[in-house]
Amino acid sequence: MSWIERLEPQFREKWTFEEEMPIQSKMIPAMLDGRDIVAESPTGSGKTLAYVIPLLMLVDGTSKKTEALVMAPSQELCMQIVEVFREWTEGTDVTVTQLIGGANKQRQIEKLKKKPTIVVGTPGRVWELANDRKLKMHDIRHIVLDEGDQLLGRDHRTDVKSLIGAAASDCRVAVVSATITDEIRLVAERFMDDPLQLKVTAEELPKQGEVTHSFIKVDERDKTDLIRRLSHVEGLRGLAFINNTDQLLMKESKLKFQDAPVAVLHSGMNKMERKQALDGFRDGTVRILIATDVAARGLDITGLTHVIHIDVPRTEEQYTHRSGRTGRAGADGEVLSFVSYPDEKTYRKLTRALPGKPVQKVWHKGSLIEGSSKTVQAASSGKPAGNAGKGQRNSKQKEGNKGGKRR
Known part of the structure; x- marks a missing residue:
C-alpha cells in the first residue's frame, strides 16, 4: 500500500x-x-x-x-x-x-x-x-x-x-x-x-533541470564591479554567495552608492530587514541577492537563473548546497564562480567531480560570453586564438525537482 x-x-x-x-x-x-x-x-x-x-x-x-x-x-x-x-x-x-x-x-x-x-x-x-x-x-x-x-x-x-x-x-x-x-x-x-x-x-530525481557550471577569472578588487554589471543584465535572477559578513557589508555599501538593483541577506539583520530583502528579490525589484551561507541555507526561491559564487566555496559541501539553489522544477540554470588567481587550485578541486570541465566565460560588450580574454581579443582582431579556448566545453549537471513549490 x-x-x-x-x-x-x-x-x-x-x-x-x-x-x-x-x-x-x-x-x-x-x-x-x-x-x-x-x-x-x-x-x-x-x-x-x-x-x-x-x-x-x-x-x-x-x-x-x-x-x-x-x-x-x-x-x-x-x-x-x-x-x-x-x-x-x-x-x-x-x-x-x-x-x-x-x-x-x-x-x-x-x-x-x-x-x-x-x-x-x-x-x-x-x-x-x-x-x-x-x-x-x-x-x-x-x-x-x-x-x-x-x-x-x-x-x-x-x-x-x-x-x-x-x-x-x-x-x-x-x-x-x-x-x-x-x-x-x-x-x-x-x-x-x-x-x-x-x-x-x-x-534518481525526475525531470531534472540542466545546470551549467561556469567561471570567470577576476581580480579580488574587481568583484564588486562585476556584480554591479551582472545586476543590470536583463532576465538575470541571481543568488550570490560570499564567505564572510564583513566583505558582504563592504560590497553592499559600494553597490547601493551605485544604485545597483541588489540586496543583501546576513545573520545580523532583523526579521523585517530580511523580509524586505527577500520580498524585493521575489518581486523582481532586486536582480541579485547577496548572502552568506548561513543566511541562505534552505532558501526556496523559484525562477533563479543563476547561483553566483562571489567567493569560491571552502568545501565541496558548500559548493553543493549553494549550487543546488538553481536548476529546480525542471528549469535550467547556471552556477557561475568568480575565480581569482589564488583560488584557481581550490576551484579545480571543487569541480573535479562534475561530468565535464566548467565553462570559462568573460565579460564582453555588456554580457558574459564563453571564452577567455585571449579568445575575445583574437575575435576582435580577426586572428586565430590558438589554444586559448582548447578543452572548453559545457558541463551540465542534472539537478532539480518536479513541481514548482518546495516539497
Whole structure:
C-alpha cells in the first residue's frame, strides 16, 4: 500500500503533485513506522514534505501539548517550513508556531502558553525557551533537524544534543540534509536508536533541470564591479554567495552608492530587514541577492537563473548546497564562480567531480560570453586564438525537482 493511501482524507486532498519524490517514497513510510532516520537528498528534492506529512499524521492536534519540534539553522528556512505546515494544517486541529532569534521573545512565550502542536525554530532561541521552561521538552515525541549537517556541526551541536536529551524518552529523531558527512552521521547515531540510513542521488530525481557550471577569472578588487554589471543584465535572477559578513557589508555599501538593483541577506539583520530583502528579490525589484551561507541555507526561491559564487566555496559541501539553489522544477540554470588567481587550485578541486570541465566565460560588450580574454581579443582582431579556448566545453549537471513549490 502506498503511503499516500495511508493519509487521512484532509491531507490526501492537499496532495496535488503528479508524483511523489524519491525521498518522500523512502522517508514518509519510515517515519510513520516510528524509525529514527538519517536522510541525505539533493537540494530541492522534496525533503520538507518528506517530514511535514508524516509529522501531521503522527501528532494529535486536540492534545493541547507541543508534540513535535523542527529545527533549522536560519530564520528564513524556519519561516518557509512554517508556511508549508500552515498550508497543510489549514482546516485541521494542528497548530504551528515559529521560535526564531531576532523576533520578540515575549510574544513567542505567549504563543507557547497556547500549547501549539508543532514548533519550528532556530536552535539558539529554542534552547533559550526550553532552558526557561517555557517550551516543555518532555512532551516532545518527534524532532526533525533540517539542514542537519549544520545543526550537528560544532556551532550548534551542544544545544541540539541537550534539547534531544530533554525530550520524551520515546522521542523519534530525523536528520535531513543535502550532504551528510561521515562525522555528522556518527554524531547523529549517538543519540538515535538504530537509525535508518536513506540516500537519494541527483540521478534518481525526475525531470531534472540542466545546470551549467561556469567561471570567470577576476581580480579580488574587481568583484564588486562585476556584480554591479551582472545586476543590470536583463532576465538575470541571481543568488550570490560570499564567505564572510564583513566583505558582504563592504560590497553592499559600494553597490547601493551605485544604485545597483541588489540586496543583501546576513545573520545580523532583523526579521523585517530580511523580509524586505527577500520580498524585493521575489518581486523582481532586486536582480541579485547577496548572502552568506548561513543566511541562505534552505532558501526556496523559484525562477533563479543563476547561483553566483562571489567567493569560491571552502568545501565541496558548500559548493553543493549553494549550487543546488538553481536548476529546480525542471528549469535550467547556471552556477557561475568568480575565480581569482589564488583560488584557481581550490576551484579545480571543487569541480573535479562534475561530468565535464566548467565553462570559462568573460565579460564582453555588456554580457558574459564563453571564452577567455585571449579568445575575445583574437575575435576582435580577426586572428586565430590558438589554444586559448582548447578543452572548453559545457558541463551540465542534472539537478532539480518536479513541481514548482518546495516539497
